[in-house]
Amino acid sequence: xxxxxxxxxxxxxxxxxxxxxxxxxxxxxxxxxxxxxxxxxxxxxxxxxxxxxxxxxxxxxxxxxxxxxxxxxxxxxxxxxxxxxxxxxxxxxxxxxxxxxxxxxxxxxxxxxxxxxxxxxxxxxxxxxxx
Numbered sequence: 001x002x003x004x005x006x007x008x009x010x011x012x013x014x015x016x017x018x019x020x021x022x023x024x025x026x027x028x029x030x031x032x033x034x035x036x037x038x039x040x041x042x043x044x045x046x047x048x049x050x051x052x053x054x055x056x057x058x059x060x061x062x063x064x065x066x067x068x069x070x071x072x073x074x075x076x077x078x079x080x081x082x083x084x085x086x087x088x089x090x091x092x093x094x095x096x097x098x099x100x101x102x103x104x105x106x107x108x109x110x111x112x113x114x115x116x117x118x119x120x121x122x123x124x125x126x127x128x129x130x131x
Contacts, residue, residue: 009097016099019051020090024103031107033082037064037075040086048092057093062086068104082108 005013026047027040041062048056063073064080068087080086084107091100106114 012095013097013099016092016094016097017101019048019056019094020092020099020101022051023047023090024088024101027086027088027103028105031080031086031105033080033107035080037062037078037080040064040080040088041075044088044090048090048094052094059091059093061089064107080107083111083114085114 023044027043030040030043044060044062045056045058048058061071061073062075063070064078064086065084067073067076067078068085071087071089073087085104086107087102087104089100089102091098093099110118
């Protein structure tokens with residue numbers, strides 16, 4: 001809410017970020033051929049509510065397959081197929097602070113092209129933020 005955050009505000013922001021990380025892990029474990037985008041979205045919403053101990057405002061985007069390249073994709077009836085890419089962007093709000101996190105991953109084993117793109121992206125990120 002304010003530009004300069006106190007320790008409690010920073011803690012709440014960190015909690016939101018870690019909550020999103022847990023949700024992405026749940027999503028990764030849930031993805032399988034035949035599951036719908038709506039079902040994946042329910043995993044996200046339910047997981048966020050559970051982590052927060054109550055309702056959490058969820059905004060975001062989710063697209064699978066050809067729709068994964070659309071950063072504004074909203075979940076629909078599409079059912080995941082083996083090897084498809086899943087794009088999930090969660091910007092949840094808890095305690096009046098947002099955590100905006102995006103992940104892209106494959107359903108099943110990524111193919112050689114997906115692995116090559118991933119390698120390029122990792123190298124680019126390492127150039128920006130060396131570990």
